[in-house]
Amino acid sequence: MRVSNITPNSFTFTFLLRCFESFDALQCGEVLHSEILKLGFGSSVFAKNTLMDFYAKCGNLGLARKVFDEMPERDVVSWNTMIGAYTIHGNQEYAIFLFEAMPERNLVSWNSVIAGLLKAGNMELARSVFKRMPEKSDVSWNTMISGYVKLGDVENARAIFDEMPEKSIISWTAMVSGYAMRGDLQSARKMFDRMPEKNVVSWNAMIAGYVNNHMFDEALSVFQHMLIDGNYKPNQTTLISVLSACSHLGSQEHGKWVDSFIRKNKFDLSVPLGNALIDTFAKCGDMENAKAVFLRMGQRCIITWTTMISGLAVNGHCREAVELYGQMSLEVVEPDDVVFIAVLSACTHGGLLEEGKRVFYQMVNKFGIKPRIEHYGCMVDLLGRAGKFEEALSFIKSMHLEPNTVIWATLLSACKTYRNGELLESLTRRILEQEPNNPSYLTLIMNLSSSIGRWQDALNFRVATRDQGIVKTPGCSSIQIGNNVHEFLAKDTKHPQRKEIYRVLGCLNGHLKLCEVE
DNA sequence: GTAGGGTTAG
Numbered sequence: 106m107r108v109s110n111i112t113p114n115s116f117t118f119t120f121l122l123r124c125f126e127s128f129d130a131l132q133c134g135e136v137l138h139s140e141i142l143k144l145g146f147g148s149s150v151f152a153k154n155t156l157m158d159f160y161a162k163c164g165n166l167g168l169a170r171k172v173f174d175e176m177p178e179r180d181v182v183s184w185n186t187m188i189g190a191y192t193i194h195g196n197q198e199y200a201i202f203l204f205e206a207m208p209e210r211n212l213v214s215w216n217s218v219i220a221g222l223l224k225a226g227n228m229e230l231a232r233s234v235f236k237r238m239p240e241k242s243d244v245s246w247n248t249m250i251s252g253y254v255k256l257g258d259v260e261n262a263r264a265i266f267d268e269m270p271e272k273s274i275i276s277w278t279a280m281v282s283g284y285a286m287r288g289d290l291q292s293a294r295k296m297f298d299r300m301p302e303k304n305v306v307s308w309n310a311m312i313a314g315y316v317n318n319h320m321f322d323e324a325l326s327v328f329q330h331m332l333i334d335g336n337y338k339p340n341q342t343t344l345i346s347v348l349s350a351c352s353h354l355g356s357q358e359h360g361k362w363v364d365s366f367i368r369k370n371k372f373d374l375s376v377p378l379g380n381a382l383i384d385t386f387a388k389c390g391d392m393e394n395a396k397a398v399f400l401r402m403g404q405r406c407i408i409t410w411t412t413m414i415s416g417l418a419v420n421g422h423c424r425e426a427v428e429l430y431g432q433m434s435l436e437v438v439e440p441d442d443v444v445f446i447a448v449l450s451a452c453t454h455g456g457l458l459e460e461g462k463r464v465f466y467q468m469v470n471k472f473g474i475k476p477r478i479e480h481y482g483c484m485v486d487l488l489g490r491a492g493k494f495e496e497a498l499s500f501i502k503s504m505h506l507e508p509n510t511v512i513w514a515t516l517l518s519a520c521k522t523y524r525n526g527e528l529l530e531s532l533t534r535r536i537l538e539q540e541p542n543n544p545s546y547l548t549l550i551m552n553l554s555s556s557i558g559r560w561q562d563a564l565n566f567r568v569a570t571r572d573q574g575i576v577k578t579p580g581c582s583s584i585q586i587g588n589n590v591h592e593f594l595a596k597d598t599k600h601p602q603r604k605e606i607y608r609v610l611g612c613l614n615g616h617l618k619l620c621e622v623e
Numbered sequence: 624g625t626a627g628g629g630t631t632a633g
Contacts, residue, residue: 247628309630
Protein backbone atom coordinates (compact mmCIF):
# COMPACT_ATOMS: atom_id res chain seq x y z
CA MET A 106 0.00 0.00 0.00
CA ARG A 107 2.78 2.43 0.87
CA VAL A 108 5.07 3.29 -1.99
CA SER A 109 7.22 5.97 -0.38
CA ASN A 110 9.08 6.37 2.86
CA ILE A 111 6.96 9.31 3.89
CA THR A 112 4.66 8.28 6.73
CA PRO A 113 1.02 9.02 6.04
CA ASN A 114 -0.68 11.24 8.58
CA SER A 115 -4.27 11.63 9.55
CA PHE A 116 -4.84 14.01 6.65
CA THR A 117 -3.62 11.38 4.17
CA PHE A 118 -6.24 8.98 5.41
CA THR A 119 -9.10 11.41 5.47
CA PHE A 120 -8.20 12.44 1.95
CA LEU A 121 -8.16 8.81 0.80
CA LEU A 122 -11.51 8.20 2.42
CA ARG A 123 -12.95 11.13 0.47
CA CYS A 124 -11.68 9.53 -2.71
CA PHE A 125 -13.11 6.13 -1.91
CA GLU A 126 -16.43 7.67 -1.03
CA SER A 127 -17.17 8.47 -4.65
CA PHE A 128 -16.77 4.80 -5.52
CA ASP A 129 -18.81 3.39 -2.65
CA ALA A 130 -15.66 1.42 -1.84
CA LEU A 131 -16.69 0.04 1.51
CA GLN A 132 -13.99 -2.63 1.54
CA CYS A 133 -11.21 -0.16 0.80
CA GLY A 134 -12.59 1.91 3.65
CA GLU A 135 -12.35 -1.00 6.04
CA VAL A 136 -8.76 -1.70 5.01
CA LEU A 137 -7.96 1.97 5.57
CA HIS A 138 -9.71 1.88 8.91
CA SER A 139 -7.55 -0.96 10.21
CA GLU A 140 -4.48 0.84 8.82
CA ILE A 141 -5.49 3.98 10.67
CA LEU A 142 -5.86 2.04 13.90
CA LYS A 143 -2.50 0.29 13.42
CA LEU A 144 -0.67 3.55 12.89
CA GLY A 145 -2.35 5.18 15.83
CA PHE A 146 -4.22 7.91 13.97
CA GLY A 147 -7.47 6.64 15.35
CA SER A 148 -7.37 9.07 18.20
CA SER A 149 -7.88 12.12 16.01
CA VAL A 150 -11.47 13.32 16.20
CA PHE A 151 -11.12 14.73 12.72
CA ALA A 152 -10.12 11.35 11.22
CA LYS A 153 -12.91 9.55 13.08
CA ASN A 154 -15.51 12.02 11.86
CA THR A 155 -14.43 11.47 8.29
CA LEU A 156 -14.45 7.72 8.73
CA MET A 157 -17.92 7.82 10.23
CA ASP A 158 -19.17 9.94 7.35
CA PHE A 159 -17.51 7.56 4.91
CA TYR A 160 -19.31 4.54 6.35
CA ALA A 161 -22.61 6.42 6.39
CA LYS A 162 -22.24 7.44 2.75
CA CYS A 163 -21.47 3.82 1.83
CA GLY A 164 -24.81 2.94 3.39
CA ASN A 165 -23.43 1.12 6.42
CA LEU A 166 -25.07 2.90 9.33
CA GLY A 167 -24.04 0.16 11.75
CA LEU A 168 -20.32 0.72 11.17
CA ALA A 169 -20.79 4.48 11.34
CA ARG A 170 -22.58 4.17 14.66
CA LYS A 171 -19.88 1.85 15.96
CA VAL A 172 -17.19 4.45 15.23
CA PHE A 173 -19.37 7.11 16.89
CA ASP A 174 -19.98 4.99 20.00
CA GLU A 175 -16.32 4.11 20.43
CA MET A 176 -15.05 7.67 20.17
CA PRO A 177 -13.37 8.69 23.44
CA GLU A 178 -14.30 12.30 22.81
CA ARG A 179 -16.60 13.95 20.31
CA ASP A 180 -16.96 17.41 18.92
CA VAL A 181 -20.11 18.98 17.54
CA VAL A 182 -19.21 17.75 14.04
CA SER A 183 -19.22 14.14 15.26
CA TRP A 184 -22.77 14.54 16.50
CA ASN A 185 -23.89 16.37 13.37
CA THR A 186 -22.34 13.75 11.11
CA MET A 187 -24.21 10.99 12.88
CA ILE A 188 -27.47 12.97 12.78
CA GLY A 189 -26.93 13.62 9.07
CA ALA A 190 -26.29 9.91 8.48
CA TYR A 191 -29.57 8.93 10.12
CA THR A 192 -31.39 11.66 8.22
CA ILE A 193 -30.11 10.52 4.82
CA HIS A 194 -31.23 6.98 5.55
CA GLY A 195 -34.65 8.07 6.75
CA ASN A 196 -34.02 7.02 10.33
CA GLN A 197 -35.60 10.10 11.82
CA GLU A 198 -36.22 8.81 15.35
CA TYR A 199 -32.53 8.16 15.97
CA ALA A 200 -31.65 11.54 14.50
CA ILE A 201 -34.03 13.33 16.90
CA PHE A 202 -32.79 11.26 19.81
CA LEU A 203 -29.17 12.28 19.16
CA PHE A 204 -30.22 15.89 18.64
CA GLU A 205 -31.88 15.96 22.06
CA ALA A 206 -28.89 14.23 23.66
CA MET A 207 -26.26 16.61 22.26
CA PRO A 208 -24.29 18.60 24.83
CA GLU A 209 -24.27 21.68 22.60
CA ARG A 210 -25.76 22.47 19.23
CA ASN A 211 -24.78 24.72 16.37
CA LEU A 212 -26.72 25.89 13.32
CA VAL A 213 -25.87 22.73 11.38
CA SER A 214 -27.41 20.55 14.09
CA TRP A 215 -30.68 22.45 13.94
CA ASN A 216 -30.75 22.53 10.15
CA SER A 217 -30.02 18.80 9.84
CA VAL A 218 -32.78 17.84 12.19
CA ILE A 219 -35.28 20.10 10.43
CA ALA A 220 -34.32 18.63 7.06
CA GLY A 221 -34.87 15.15 8.47
CA LEU A 222 -38.27 16.02 9.88
CA LEU A 223 -39.38 17.45 6.56
CA LYS A 224 -38.07 14.40 4.74
CA ALA A 225 -40.17 12.24 7.04
CA GLY A 226 -43.18 14.42 6.19
CA ASN A 227 -43.45 15.75 9.73
CA MET A 228 -44.20 19.37 8.80
CA GLU A 229 -45.71 20.38 12.13
CA LEU A 230 -42.68 19.40 14.16
CA ALA A 231 -40.26 20.80 11.57
CA ARG A 232 -42.03 24.13 11.71
CA SER A 233 -42.01 24.24 15.50
CA VAL A 234 -38.30 23.31 15.66
CA PHE A 235 -37.65 26.01 13.06
CA LYS A 236 -39.47 28.55 15.25
CA ARG A 237 -37.54 27.42 18.32
CA MET A 238 -34.16 28.10 16.70
CA PRO A 239 -32.11 30.64 18.63
CA GLU A 240 -30.88 32.09 15.34
CA LYS A 241 -31.38 31.23 11.71
CA SER A 242 -29.01 31.21 8.74
CA ASP A 243 -29.97 31.27 5.07
CA VAL A 244 -29.50 27.51 5.07
CA SER A 245 -32.23 27.18 7.72
CA TRP A 246 -34.70 29.11 5.59
CA ASN A 247 -33.71 27.22 2.46
CA THR A 248 -34.06 23.91 4.26
CA MET A 249 -37.65 24.80 5.08
CA ILE A 250 -38.38 25.97 1.54
CA SER A 251 -36.89 22.93 -0.16
CA GLY A 252 -38.45 20.63 2.44
CA TYR A 253 -41.90 21.92 1.60
CA VAL A 254 -41.12 21.83 -2.11
CA LYS A 255 -40.12 18.17 -1.92
CA LEU A 256 -43.39 17.40 -0.19
CA GLY A 257 -45.20 19.13 -3.04
CA ASP A 258 -46.47 21.90 -0.75
CA VAL A 259 -45.58 24.97 -2.80
CA GLU A 260 -47.95 27.24 -0.86
CA ASN A 261 -46.07 26.78 2.41
CA ALA A 262 -42.74 26.95 0.59
CA ARG A 263 -43.83 30.28 -0.85
CA ALA A 264 -44.95 31.52 2.56
CA ILE A 265 -41.49 30.81 4.01
CA PHE A 266 -39.87 32.31 0.91
CA ASP A 267 -41.86 35.54 1.29
CA GLU A 268 -41.05 35.70 4.97
CA MET A 269 -37.31 35.17 4.40
CA PRO A 270 -35.42 38.42 4.98
CA GLU A 271 -32.57 37.93 2.49
CA LYS A 272 -33.25 35.42 -0.24
CA SER A 273 -30.33 33.67 -1.89
CA ILE A 274 -29.99 32.09 -5.32
CA ILE A 275 -30.75 28.78 -3.66
CA SER A 276 -34.08 30.03 -2.29
CA TRP A 277 -35.14 31.31 -5.71
CA THR A 278 -34.02 28.11 -7.43
CA ALA A 279 -35.89 25.96 -4.94
CA MET A 280 -39.07 27.92 -5.71
CA VAL A 281 -38.52 27.56 -9.46
CA SER A 282 -38.30 23.80 -9.19
CA GLY A 283 -41.17 23.78 -6.69
CA TYR A 284 -43.55 25.36 -9.17
CA ALA A 285 -42.15 23.21 -11.96
CA MET A 286 -42.72 20.08 -9.92
CA ARG A 287 -46.37 20.96 -9.63
CA GLY A 288 -46.59 21.55 -13.37
CA ASP A 289 -47.10 25.29 -12.91
CA LEU A 290 -44.48 26.36 -15.44
CA GLN A 291 -45.87 29.87 -15.68
CA SER A 292 -45.14 30.61 -12.03
CA ALA A 293 -41.81 28.80 -12.30
CA ARG A 294 -40.83 30.97 -15.25
CA LYS A 295 -42.02 34.10 -13.47
CA MET A 296 -39.79 33.26 -10.50
CA PHE A 297 -36.91 32.49 -12.81
CA ASP A 298 -37.23 35.74 -14.73
CA ARG A 299 -37.49 37.75 -11.52
CA MET A 300 -34.33 36.29 -9.97
CA PRO A 301 -31.92 39.08 -9.07
CA GLU A 302 -29.01 36.85 -10.06
CA LYS A 303 -28.71 33.42 -11.56
CA ASN A 304 -26.14 30.66 -11.74
CA VAL A 305 -25.84 27.38 -13.67
CA VAL A 306 -28.00 25.53 -11.18
CA SER A 307 -30.89 27.98 -11.57
CA TRP A 308 -30.72 27.61 -15.34
CA ASN A 309 -30.62 23.85 -14.88
CA ALA A 310 -33.70 23.96 -12.66
CA MET A 311 -35.64 25.89 -15.30
CA ILE A 312 -34.53 23.60 -18.13
CA ALA A 313 -35.24 20.45 -16.12
CA GLY A 314 -38.62 21.91 -15.13
CA TYR A 315 -39.64 22.19 -18.76
CA VAL A 316 -38.24 18.76 -19.60
CA ASN A 317 -40.09 17.07 -16.74
CA ASN A 318 -43.31 18.63 -17.96
CA HIS A 319 -42.75 17.51 -21.55
CA MET A 320 -42.22 21.09 -22.78
CA PHE A 321 -39.12 20.17 -24.73
CA ASP A 322 -39.07 23.07 -27.16
CA GLU A 323 -39.21 25.49 -24.25
CA ALA A 324 -36.38 23.63 -22.55
CA LEU A 325 -34.18 23.96 -25.62
CA SER A 326 -35.09 27.60 -25.97
CA VAL A 327 -34.09 28.35 -22.35
CA PHE A 328 -30.82 26.55 -23.02
CA GLN A 329 -30.27 28.73 -26.06
CA HIS A 330 -30.89 31.86 -24.00
CA MET A 331 -28.37 30.60 -21.49
CA LEU A 332 -25.73 30.28 -24.21
CA ILE A 333 -26.60 33.64 -25.76
CA ASP A 334 -26.30 35.34 -22.38
CA GLY A 335 -22.70 34.18 -22.31
CA ASN A 336 -22.17 34.53 -18.56
CA TYR A 337 -22.92 30.93 -17.72
CA LYS A 338 -21.15 27.73 -18.63
CA PRO A 339 -23.36 24.65 -19.01
CA ASN A 340 -22.29 21.73 -16.85
CA GLN A 341 -23.04 18.02 -17.01
CA THR A 342 -26.44 18.46 -15.42
CA THR A 343 -27.41 21.05 -18.03
CA LEU A 344 -26.35 18.81 -20.87
CA ILE A 345 -28.16 15.79 -19.46
CA SER A 346 -31.44 17.73 -19.25
CA VAL A 347 -30.92 19.17 -22.72
CA LEU A 348 -30.21 15.71 -24.11
CA SER A 349 -33.37 14.44 -22.49
CA ALA A 350 -35.29 17.11 -24.41
CA CYS A 351 -33.48 16.14 -27.63
CA SER A 352 -34.30 12.48 -27.23
CA HIS A 353 -37.99 13.17 -26.64
CA LEU A 354 -38.11 15.43 -29.69
CA GLY A 355 -36.09 12.95 -31.71
CA SER A 356 -33.85 15.85 -32.54
CA GLN A 357 -30.71 14.29 -33.94
CA GLU A 358 -29.23 17.68 -34.83
CA HIS A 359 -29.33 18.91 -31.24
CA GLY A 360 -27.93 15.59 -30.05
CA LYS A 361 -24.98 15.89 -32.42
CA TRP A 362 -24.51 19.47 -31.33
CA VAL A 363 -24.26 18.42 -27.65
CA ASP A 364 -21.86 15.63 -28.63
CA SER A 365 -19.51 18.04 -30.36
CA PHE A 366 -19.96 20.56 -27.53
CA ILE A 367 -18.70 17.90 -25.14
CA ARG A 368 -15.65 17.22 -27.29
CA LYS A 369 -14.86 20.88 -27.95
CA ASN A 370 -15.09 21.84 -24.30
CA LYS A 371 -13.17 18.74 -23.22
CA PHE A 372 -16.03 17.66 -21.00
CA ASP A 373 -15.41 14.48 -19.14
CA LEU A 374 -17.75 11.85 -20.63
CA SER A 375 -19.22 10.75 -17.31
CA VAL A 376 -21.50 7.76 -16.97
CA PRO A 377 -24.78 9.73 -16.72
CA LEU A 378 -23.79 12.03 -19.56
CA GLY A 379 -22.77 9.13 -21.78
CA ASN A 380 -26.04 7.38 -20.98
CA ALA A 381 -28.06 10.44 -21.95
CA LEU A 382 -26.12 10.77 -25.21
CA ILE A 383 -26.63 7.12 -26.12
CA ASP A 384 -30.32 7.43 -25.36
CA THR A 385 -30.64 10.51 -27.55
CA PHE A 386 -28.91 8.96 -30.54
CA ALA A 387 -30.84 5.71 -30.12
CA LYS A 388 -34.18 7.53 -30.00
CA CYS A 389 -33.18 9.31 -33.22
CA GLY A 390 -32.42 5.96 -34.83
CA ASP A 391 -28.74 6.87 -35.11
CA MET A 392 -27.21 3.69 -33.71
CA GLU A 393 -23.82 4.42 -35.27
CA ASN A 394 -23.31 7.45 -33.08
CA ALA A 395 -24.87 5.67 -30.11
CA LYS A 396 -22.34 2.88 -30.48
CA ALA A 397 -19.49 5.36 -30.85
CA VAL A 398 -20.43 6.97 -27.54
CA PHE A 399 -20.80 3.57 -25.88
CA LEU A 400 -17.27 2.64 -26.97
CA ARG A 401 -15.82 6.01 -25.93
CA MET A 402 -17.12 5.70 -22.39
CA GLY A 403 -14.44 4.79 -19.87
CA GLN A 404 -16.95 3.50 -17.35
CA ARG A 405 -20.38 1.99 -17.83
CA CYS A 406 -23.16 1.17 -15.46
CA ILE A 407 -26.27 -0.97 -15.79
CA ILE A 408 -28.19 1.98 -17.25
CA THR A 409 -25.58 2.29 -20.02
CA TRP A 410 -26.13 -1.32 -21.04
CA THR A 411 -29.90 -1.07 -20.76
CA THR A 412 -30.02 2.07 -22.89
CA MET A 413 -27.82 0.51 -25.55
CA ILE A 414 -29.67 -2.82 -25.58
CA SER A 415 -33.13 -1.31 -25.81
CA GLY A 416 -31.86 1.18 -28.40
CA LEU A 417 -30.67 -1.66 -30.59
CA ALA A 418 -33.94 -3.51 -30.03
CA VAL A 419 -36.30 -0.69 -31.01
CA ASN A 420 -34.20 0.03 -34.09
CA GLY A 421 -34.52 -3.54 -35.25
CA HIS A 422 -31.03 -4.79 -34.39
CA CYS A 423 -32.49 -7.48 -32.17
CA ARG A 424 -29.76 -10.08 -32.48
CA GLU A 425 -27.13 -7.49 -31.77
CA ALA A 426 -29.07 -6.48 -28.67
CA VAL A 427 -29.08 -10.03 -27.36
CA GLU A 428 -25.39 -10.36 -28.20
CA LEU A 429 -24.65 -7.21 -26.23
CA TYR A 430 -26.42 -8.76 -23.26
CA GLY A 431 -24.05 -11.70 -23.64
CA GLN A 432 -21.12 -9.31 -23.58
CA MET A 433 -22.53 -7.63 -20.50
CA SER A 434 -22.65 -10.93 -18.63
CA LEU A 435 -18.89 -11.23 -19.15
CA GLU A 436 -18.23 -7.94 -17.38
CA VAL A 437 -18.66 -7.27 -13.69
CA VAL A 438 -21.96 -5.48 -14.14
CA GLU A 439 -24.74 -6.91 -12.02
CA PRO A 440 -27.88 -7.07 -14.17
CA ASP A 441 -31.16 -5.79 -12.71
CA ASP A 442 -34.82 -6.26 -13.57
CA VAL A 443 -34.93 -3.33 -16.01
CA VAL A 444 -32.15 -4.57 -18.28
CA PHE A 445 -34.01 -7.85 -18.65
CA ILE A 446 -37.08 -6.01 -19.90
CA ALA A 447 -34.83 -4.54 -22.61
CA VAL A 448 -33.29 -7.89 -23.52
CA LEU A 449 -36.62 -9.72 -23.52
CA SER A 450 -38.27 -7.05 -25.63
CA ALA A 451 -35.36 -7.41 -28.08
CA CYS A 452 -36.22 -11.09 -28.32
CA THR A 453 -39.89 -10.26 -28.78
CA HIS A 454 -39.24 -7.74 -31.56
CA GLY A 455 -36.91 -10.12 -33.32
CA GLY A 456 -39.04 -13.21 -32.81
CA LEU A 457 -36.08 -14.84 -31.05
CA LEU A 458 -38.05 -17.46 -29.14
CA GLU A 459 -35.25 -19.74 -27.97
CA GLU A 460 -33.03 -16.83 -26.90
CA GLY A 461 -35.93 -15.29 -25.03
CA LYS A 462 -36.61 -18.48 -23.13
CA ARG A 463 -32.93 -18.81 -22.25
CA VAL A 464 -32.67 -15.20 -21.08
CA PHE A 465 -35.80 -15.54 -18.95
CA TYR A 466 -34.43 -18.72 -17.41
CA GLN A 467 -31.10 -17.02 -16.65
CA MET A 468 -32.83 -14.04 -15.12
CA VAL A 469 -34.76 -16.19 -12.67
CA ASN A 470 -32.29 -18.95 -11.93
CA LYS A 471 -28.86 -17.42 -12.41
CA PHE A 472 -29.50 -13.93 -11.12
CA GLY A 473 -32.41 -14.61 -8.80
CA ILE A 474 -34.54 -11.78 -10.17
CA LYS A 475 -38.25 -12.15 -9.56
CA PRO A 476 -40.09 -11.54 -12.84
CA ARG A 477 -42.33 -8.47 -12.99
CA ILE A 478 -45.49 -8.36 -15.03
CA GLU A 479 -43.49 -6.66 -17.83
CA HIS A 480 -41.15 -9.67 -18.10
CA TYR A 481 -44.12 -12.01 -18.25
CA GLY A 482 -45.66 -9.74 -20.88
CA CYS A 483 -42.59 -10.08 -23.10
CA MET A 484 -42.67 -13.86 -22.80
CA VAL A 485 -46.37 -14.07 -23.59
CA ASP A 486 -45.84 -11.78 -26.57
CA LEU A 487 -42.93 -13.93 -27.73
CA LEU A 488 -44.90 -17.18 -27.44
CA GLY A 489 -48.02 -15.65 -28.98
CA ARG A 490 -46.19 -14.24 -31.99
CA ALA A 491 -44.64 -17.68 -32.52
CA GLY A 492 -48.17 -19.13 -32.54
CA LYS A 493 -47.55 -21.17 -29.40
CA PHE A 494 -50.92 -20.48 -27.80
CA GLU A 495 -51.02 -23.60 -25.65
CA GLU A 496 -47.59 -22.90 -24.27
CA ALA A 497 -48.49 -19.25 -23.70
CA LEU A 498 -51.59 -20.21 -21.73
CA SER A 499 -49.75 -22.69 -19.55
CA PHE A 500 -46.97 -20.10 -19.07
CA ILE A 501 -49.58 -17.63 -17.85
CA LYS A 502 -50.90 -20.24 -15.43
CA SER A 503 -47.40 -20.73 -14.01
CA MET A 504 -46.91 -17.01 -13.27
CA HIS A 505 -46.62 -16.01 -9.64
CA LEU A 506 -48.50 -12.80 -10.43
CA GLU A 507 -52.16 -12.44 -11.29
CA PRO A 508 -52.32 -11.91 -15.09
CA ASN A 509 -53.57 -8.39 -15.83
CA THR A 510 -55.38 -7.10 -18.88
CA VAL A 511 -52.10 -6.21 -20.57
CA ILE A 512 -51.12 -9.89 -20.56
CA TRP A 513 -54.44 -10.96 -22.07
CA ALA A 514 -54.38 -8.15 -24.63
CA THR A 515 -50.84 -9.14 -25.63
CA LEU A 516 -51.97 -12.66 -26.33
CA LEU A 517 -55.04 -11.31 -28.06
CA SER A 518 -52.93 -9.31 -30.52
CA ALA A 519 -51.21 -12.49 -31.54
CA CYS A 520 -54.57 -13.94 -32.60
CA LYS A 521 -54.60 -11.59 -35.56
CA THR A 522 -51.70 -13.27 -37.30
CA TYR A 523 -52.94 -16.77 -36.58
CA ARG A 524 -56.66 -16.08 -37.01
CA ASN A 525 -57.44 -17.93 -33.83
CA GLY A 526 -61.12 -17.06 -33.52
CA GLU A 527 -61.88 -19.29 -30.56
CA LEU A 528 -59.12 -17.87 -28.40
CA LEU A 529 -60.06 -14.38 -29.52
CA GLU A 530 -63.55 -14.88 -28.13
CA SER A 531 -62.49 -16.14 -24.73
CA LEU A 532 -59.78 -13.48 -24.37
CA THR A 533 -62.20 -10.76 -25.37
CA ARG A 534 -64.61 -11.89 -22.69
CA ARG A 535 -61.85 -11.88 -20.07
CA ILE A 536 -60.59 -8.43 -21.01
CA LEU A 537 -64.06 -6.91 -21.05
CA GLU A 538 -64.74 -8.38 -17.63
CA GLN A 539 -61.63 -6.77 -16.19
CA GLU A 540 -61.72 -3.45 -18.02
CA PRO A 541 -64.99 -2.91 -19.84
CA ASN A 542 -64.42 0.76 -20.64
CA ASN A 543 -60.79 1.05 -21.66
CA PRO A 544 -60.90 2.62 -25.13
CA SER A 545 -57.52 1.15 -26.13
CA TYR A 546 -58.72 -2.41 -25.60
CA LEU A 547 -62.05 -1.76 -27.25
CA THR A 548 -60.28 -0.43 -30.32
CA LEU A 549 -57.95 -3.43 -30.32
CA ILE A 550 -60.83 -5.89 -30.10
CA MET A 551 -62.75 -4.05 -32.79
CA ASN A 552 -59.83 -4.05 -35.21
CA LEU A 553 -59.04 -7.68 -34.52
CA SER A 554 -62.62 -8.80 -35.03
CA SER A 555 -62.80 -7.12 -38.42
CA SER A 556 -59.34 -8.31 -39.46
CA ILE A 557 -60.34 -11.94 -39.04
CA GLY A 558 -63.65 -11.40 -40.76
CA ARG A 559 -65.99 -11.04 -37.80
CA TRP A 560 -67.62 -7.93 -39.19
CA GLN A 561 -70.79 -8.15 -37.14
CA ASP A 562 -68.82 -8.28 -33.85
CA ALA A 563 -66.76 -5.32 -34.93
CA LEU A 564 -69.84 -3.34 -35.81
CA ASN A 565 -71.54 -4.16 -32.51
CA PHE A 566 -68.50 -2.95 -30.64
CA ARG A 567 -68.30 0.25 -32.57
CA VAL A 568 -71.94 1.05 -31.89
CA ALA A 569 -71.61 0.15 -28.22
CA THR A 570 -68.53 2.28 -27.66
CA ARG A 571 -70.02 5.23 -29.48
CA ASP A 572 -73.22 5.00 -27.46
CA GLN A 573 -71.23 4.99 -24.25
CA GLY A 574 -69.27 8.02 -25.39
CA ILE A 575 -65.93 6.27 -25.16
CA VAL A 576 -63.22 8.06 -27.09
CA LYS A 577 -59.73 6.71 -27.58
CA THR A 578 -56.92 9.17 -26.96
CA PRO A 579 -55.11 9.23 -30.27
CA GLY A 580 -51.49 8.13 -30.33
CA CYS A 581 -49.10 10.71 -31.68
CA SER A 582 -45.69 10.43 -33.31
CA SER A 583 -43.28 13.14 -34.33
CA ILE A 584 -40.16 13.68 -36.39
CA GLN A 585 -37.80 16.61 -36.75
CA ILE A 586 -36.81 17.87 -40.18
CA GLY A 587 -34.54 20.90 -40.14
CA ASN A 588 -35.81 23.07 -37.35
CA ASN A 589 -39.42 21.92 -37.56
CA VAL A 590 -40.96 19.16 -35.53
CA HIS A 591 -43.82 17.45 -37.40
CA GLU A 592 -46.51 15.67 -35.44
CA PHE A 593 -48.77 12.92 -36.76
CA LEU A 594 -51.99 11.35 -35.58
CA ALA A 595 -53.84 8.35 -36.98
CA LYS A 596 -55.93 9.30 -40.05
CA ASP A 597 -54.36 12.75 -39.87
CA THR A 598 -55.68 15.28 -42.38
CA LYS A 599 -53.95 18.40 -41.10
CA HIS A 600 -50.40 18.14 -42.41
CA PRO A 601 -49.72 20.38 -45.45
CA GLN A 602 -47.91 17.55 -47.25
CA ARG A 603 -50.50 14.89 -46.36
CA LYS A 604 -51.01 13.80 -49.97
CA GLU A 605 -47.38 12.86 -50.50
CA ILE A 606 -47.13 11.33 -47.05
CA TYR A 607 -50.09 9.03 -47.65
CA ARG A 608 -48.75 8.09 -51.07
CA VAL A 609 -45.40 7.03 -49.56
CA LEU A 610 -47.22 5.22 -46.77
CA GLY A 611 -49.25 3.31 -49.33
CA CYS A 612 -46.03 2.31 -51.11
CA LEU A 613 -44.46 1.15 -47.88
CA ASN A 614 -47.52 -0.87 -46.95
CA GLY A 615 -47.41 -2.56 -50.34
CA HIS A 616 -43.77 -3.49 -49.83
CA LEU A 617 -44.49 -4.83 -46.36
CA LYS A 618 -47.35 -6.99 -47.67
CA LEU A 619 -44.99 -8.44 -50.28
CA CYS A 620 -42.48 -9.26 -47.55
CA GLU A 621 -45.20 -11.01 -45.57
CA VAL A 622 -46.08 -13.23 -48.54
CA GLU A 623 -42.46 -14.22 -49.00
C1' DG B 624 -9.17 19.55 5.69
C1' DT B 625 -14.64 16.17 8.44
C1' DA B 626 -21.51 17.87 9.32
C1' DG B 627 -26.81 21.16 6.89
C1' DG B 628 -29.94 24.06 1.62
C1' DG B 629 -31.33 24.47 -5.06
C1' DT B 630 -30.20 21.19 -10.86
C1' DT B 631 -28.94 15.06 -13.44
C1' DA B 632 -29.60 9.38 -17.33
C1' DG B 633 -32.56 3.09 -18.45
